[in-house]
Amino acid sequence: MKKILSGIQPTGELHLGNYFGAIKNWVDLQESYECTYSVVDYHSMTMPYKAENLQNNSWRMVYQLLACGVKAENLFIQSLIPEHTELTWILSCVCSYGELTRMTQFKDKSDQTKETSKDSLVSAGLLFYPVLQAADILLYKADYVPIGKDQEQHLELSRNIAERFNNNFEVDYFRSPEALFTETPKLLSLANPEKKMSKSLGEKHFVSLFGDANIITKQVKSAVTDSGEAQSGVMSPGVKNLFELLKACNKTEAYKVNFEKWESGSLQYGALKGDVAEALIELTQKFKNNLQHIRENEDSVKEQVFASSAQIRKKAQQTIDEVREITGLAKLRR
């Protein structure tokens, strides 16, 4: 079976955009691939963060992923496998400084850091971020990496690093991982359908996956539909977004009924919103129930993820032993 690896930062609560854009795909891929998914807490240290929250956030993300259907045996917390940092160091020595400073995410995030907090530094960790990501992928010799377009450049770097390692040490060791882009619905903010659904825009702009039914209803009811004058025959982004949501939730019948009404000019946005709210509440109720069950069994769930991390670590250690040999480092006594 081909291998898949992906990672997500422990950034608090998941929303519909995360779910339909990535996590649902992760869950589905488990059927046909050997999947390994990581909550990448080392990556979260590259921007200013609060140490007292990080560990909790990592576990919170673990629970949410499990509630969405990620299997415990496929999931680990990155820092429970410290080999990720060791491989990062080794790979950084076959990666050029210029390659890293050219990464657009590095440029964006370092600008952002300089603008938002005058006294926080642009860390070397931020520069090394994509090398850590390459280590995540190469440590498990992944064939495919499901990512969004924003991570394409990082994956390209991972491929370059793999090739350069092989060339420098005259081995055919690492395989070049390929990006796996899956067609996913592009969900927009309900409050501002000019923008992508995202947490950074603020409370009103995302629908939580584990949110209260009343809040979801309120968010959907107040979704922006036609801003300005509606052009006949052209669907506004806000209305299109509501249709996207219905489709994403597999409500094909409701989609069809509403769409026919829209075509004939008799669609009531209130009715469409009612259908969307109902679909979202049905979907999120399932996740909420799962999450509650996980919380009630927190200790045993934690044990499972510690066990899977230990299991996955064995593969990482095997790679590290081989890499140490190839690169001439002292042989570890295990």
Ligand code: TRP
């Ligand atoms: N950088 C990725 C993101 O922000 C997260 C990530 C870390 C990742 N390690 C990875 C994604 C390895 C794919 C493979 O989305």
